Amino acid sequence: xxxSDNMPPAGSHYAGKxxxxxxxFPHRDLLGIGRLERHEILFLLDEAQQWVDxxxxxxxxSDALAGLxxxxxFFENSTRTLLSFEIAGKRLGADVVNxxxxxxxxxxxxxLIDTAIxxxxxxxxxxxxxxxxxxxxxxxxxAVDCPVLNAGDGSHEHPTQALLDAxxxxxxxxxxxxxxDDFTGLKVLICGDILHSRVARSNILCLTALGADVxxxxxxxxMPDGVExxxxxxxxxxxxxxxxxxxxxxxxxxTERMNGQFIPSPREYHYLFGLTKARLALAAxxxxxxxxGPMNRGVEIDSEVADLLDRSIITRQVEMGxxxxxxxxxxxxxKARGIEGWASQ
Amino acid sequence: MKQxxxxxxxxxxxVTPNGIEYGAIRLAEGRIAALGAVxxxxxxxxxxxRGKLVTPGLIDFGVFAIDKPALHFxxxxxxxxxxxxxxxxxxxSRVSYIAKSGKPDLWVHPLAxxxxxxxxxxxxxxxxxxxxxxxxxxTGRRWIADSxxxxxxxxxxxxxxxxxxxxxEDGGLVGDAAATSGEMATxxxxxxxxxxxxxxxxxxxxxxxxxxxxxxxxxxxxxxxALDLVRAAKSRGAAVTAGVTPAHFMLSxxxxxxxxxFMRLSPPLRSEDDRQAVREGIADGTIDxxxxxxxPRGPEDKRLPFADxxxxxxxxxxxxxxxxxxxxxxxxxxxxxxxxxxSAPAALLGVEAGVLATGMEADVAIxxxxxxxxxxxxxxxxxxxxxxxxxxPMQGRVTALFKGGVQVGD
Numbered sequence: 001x002x003x004s005d006n007m008p009p010a011g012s013h014y015a016g017k018x019x020x021x022x023x024x025f026p027h028r029d030l031l032g033i034g035r036l037e038r039h040e041i042l043f044l045l046d047e048a049q050q051w052v053d054x055x056x057x058x059x060x061x062s063d064a065l066a067g068l069x070x071x072x073x074f075f076e077n078s079t080r081t082l083l084s085f086e087i088a089g090k091r092l093g094a095d096v097v098n099x100x101x102x103x104x105x106x107x108x109x110x111x112l113i114d115t116a117i118x119x120x121x122x123x124x125x126x127x128x129x130x131x132x133x134x135x136x137x138x139x140x141x142x143a144v145d146c147p148v149l150n151a152g153d154g155s156h157e158h159p160t161q162a163l164l165d166a167x168x169x170x171x172x173x174x175x176x177x178x179x180x181d182d183f184t185g186l187k188v189l190i191c192g193d194i195l196h197s198r199v200a201r202s203n204i205l206c207l208t209a210l211g212a213d214v215x216x217x218x219x220x221x222x223m224p225d226g227v228e229x230x231x232x233x234x235x236x237x238x239x240x241x242x243x244x245x246x247x248x249x250x251x252x253x254x255t256e257r258m259n260g261q262f263i264p265s266p267r268e269y270h271y272l273f274g275l276t277k278a279r280l281a282l283a284a285x286x287x288x289x290x291x292x293g294p295m296n297r298g299v300e301i302d303s304e305v306a307d308l309l310d311r312s313i314i315t316r317q318v319e320m321g322x323x324x325x326x327x328x329x330x331x332x333x334x335k336a337r338g339i340e341g342w343a344s345q
Numbered sequence: 346m347k348q349x350x351x352x353x354x355x356x357x358x359x360v361t362p363n364g365i366e367y368g369a370i371r372l373a374e375g376r377i378a379a380l381g382a383v384x385x386x387x388x389x390x391x392x393x394x395r396g397k398l399v400t401p402g403l404i405d406f407g408v409f410a411i412d413k414p415a416l417h418f419x420x421x422x423x424x425x426x427x428x429x430x431x432x433x434x435x436x437x438s439r440v441s442y443i444a445k446s447g448k449p450d451l452w453v454h455p456l457a458x459x460x461x462x463x464x465x466x467x468x469x470x471x472x473x474x475x476x477x478x479x480x481x482x483x484t485g486r487r488w489i490a491d492s493x494x495x496x497x498x499x500x501x502x503x504x505x506x507x508x509x510x511x512x513x514e515d516g517g518l519v520g521d522a523a524a525t526s527g528e529m530a531t532x533x534x535x536x537x538x539x540x541x542x543x544x545x546x547x548x549x550x551x552x553x554x555x556x557x558x559x560x561x562x563x564x565x566x567x568x569x570x571a572l573d574l575v576r577a578a579k580s581r582g583a584a585v586t587a588g589v590t591p592a593h594f595m596l597s598x599x600x601x602x603x604x605x606x607f608m609r610l611s612p613p614l615r616s617e618d619d620r621q622a623v624r625e626g627i628a629d630g631t632i633d634x635x636x637x638x639x640x641p642r643g644p645e646d647k648r649l650p651f652a653d654x655x656x657x658x659x660x661x662x663x664x665x666x667x668x669x670x671x672x673x674x675x676x677x678x679x680x681x682x683x684x685x686x687x688s689a690p691a692a693l694l695g696v697e698a699g700v701l702a703t704g705m706e707a708d709v710a711i712x713x714x715x716x717x718x719x720x721x722x723x724x725x726x727x728x729x730x731x732x733x734x735x736x737x738p739m740q741g742r743v744t745a746l747f748k749g750g751v752q753v754g755d
Contacts, residue, residue: 137601154534225531
C-alpha cells in the first residue's frame, strides 16, 4: 500500500505531477478497487485522459506496448468488455490474443491454476481475466508472473468498469463546467440487481472513495446484507431513492446468476424499479443517466430515457472504457518496459 | 496388537473427572489397572511423564477421513467416522468393514448414514448397521429437508437408542452459499446464507427430537441464536447435545478476506459476535464436545475460486492445541478442556474410554500443554494440509500416545 506521505496536494491534476517510481502505483495487478487508495484511483483517471485524446484523434495509435503480448482470457462470455480490452491493447501496439472459455482446456477439465500456469509459460506481459467465480482472478494472479487485470470476477469486482464510469462521469461534469476532480457531495443512485453485481461493488468502493454520496436501490432479495458497511445507503423505494439524485446508474437483472426466483416477474420489476421519464423527474433536473450495459430496455430502463441525448452518458461510458483500459495496461506494464522511475519498483 | 507387559506412567498430572491428580497410572492387559498413588510393579515397563498432563486418548467425534498419521499426531485414539464416504456408509457390510479398518492402534466408530445415499429420502437399514458396529446415525454433510422423514428417523433411532447426529443448516436458505451473509460476503461477492439458517434447522430438529424422545446431537452449533435454542432445550431436559469444531471458536468471517479457500468451511465462518457466543457456549456447558471435523482436501479441491472449492479443514492435528487455547484464555480449565475431547464424545458413542478410571480401555495421551509449535501446511501429517490455521503459532502437543496400553508409533 502506498504511504500518504507522497500524495500530491488535494485537488491537483495528478497526471504528470504525480511522482513516478515505487510510490506512484505500487500494485503489480489490478484486482479490485478495494485495494486502491483514493489518490491511486485519481491517478489512473488522469492517466486515461491522454488516451481519450488519442482515441478522438485520427491516428488512434501508440507504440507504447509494442512487442508486448496481452492475453485476454475470458472464462465467461463477454462482448463489450472483451472488445474494449482488445481495442485498448491494439491501440497501444501490443500483440493481443483472446482466449475464450468455450475453446479452452477448461472445458476439458483443466483446473484454473493449470490454465494460469499455461498462460504464464507463454510469457504474456499482461493477462486480462474474466471469470464467473468471485476470487478467481486473485487465484490466477498468484500463479503468474505478469500483471493481471480483473475484467470481472463473479459478483466480486469489475474495477475497470468502475474506473471508466468515474472517467465518463468526470468528463460529463467537466463539460458542464464543474471541476469534478473528485465527486465530493455528488448524489449517485445505483439501482438494480445489486446482489449479483460486481459493477455495483466496484462502483460503491470507487465512488465513495471519491467522495460521492452513494445510494443503492433494489428489491430486498437483490440487496446484499451488510452493504451499508461499504459506505452506501440502502433504499427499497425507487421514488424515494431518486429524490435529488445527480446521477442515476441502472443495472441489469443478472438472471444468469439467479438460482431460484428473486423477483415475481420482469413486468413487475419494471413497474416498481424501472427508470421511466416520469420517475427521472424526481431526480435533479440535470441528473445524468448511466448503465454499464447491456441494457434490458423496458425492464430496468425505458428507451426514451436511455436515449436522452442531453442526459444519458451510456455511450460515453463505452468510449471511456477503451481509454481507461489503455491507461491500466500502460501503467501496469511500465516496470516491465523499463520506463524510468518505474523499473526500480 | 496386545499389550505385552504392564506399563506404568509415572510423574504425571492425571486429568481425571475429579480434576488433576499427581501420581502414576498403570496400564495392564489393555485396561487401566490403577491410578493415583501407585508405583510400578516388578516387570512393568516404566514411562516418565516428566510432570506433564496425562489424559485419556482423544476421541474425535466426527471425522470425514481415517487419516491415521494426523489423528495420532493429534493424540486421537478413537474417531467417529462420518458416513459421507465413497462408498457411503449406508449398508451394514460397509459399516462392518470400516469398524475394523483402523485397528489395532486406532479404533474407528462408524456413524451410519441416516438415509440411503444420504439423499434424505429413504431411511437406511439403521438397525442392521448398528449390529455391524455403527455407534450412531448421522445425516452427513447435509440437513434432512423433509420434516416428515426426519421425524420418522428420530422415532426409529429412539427405538434403537442410537444418537442422531445432524448437520443443522436449513438447505433452502443455504442453497449454494459459500459464506455467511454480511459485510464480508458482500465485499467479496460471495454467495451468502443468513446465519439464521442454522437456528431454523436447530429449532426444527430439537422440536422433532422432543416429539420422538430421540437423542439428538447437533454436530456443529456456530451461532448465538442456535446456541440459545440448545441452551433452552437443555434447561427443559431435552436429550440434546451440541458440538463444535475449533475453526468456529478461533476464527470469524474476517478470515475469508483474500479468498483463502482453507477458510471455506461448512457451516461457513461466522461473525465475531457468533464466535464469542460459541466461546460462551463452551464455557457454560451448552456445547458438550469439540471435534476436529477432520476433512483433508487436496489441492484439486482447494486450489479453486472460493465458492467452487470444497468446504472442509484438516483439523486433527490442531484439535488439541486449539482446545487448550481455551484454557489459556480462561474459558475452561484443563479438566473441562480434556473432557470436551474425551469423556463427552465417549459418552455419546457409548464406548468404555475417554476417562482415566480403573477398568477403562488403556487409551492414554501424555500432553505438554505449553509446547510451542507453528502450524505449517507443508509439514503436516495429514493427508492434505488444508488447515485454516496455517502459519499460526500453537501451544500444546502430545508427546506420547498409548492405545490399549501399547505406545503408538513405537
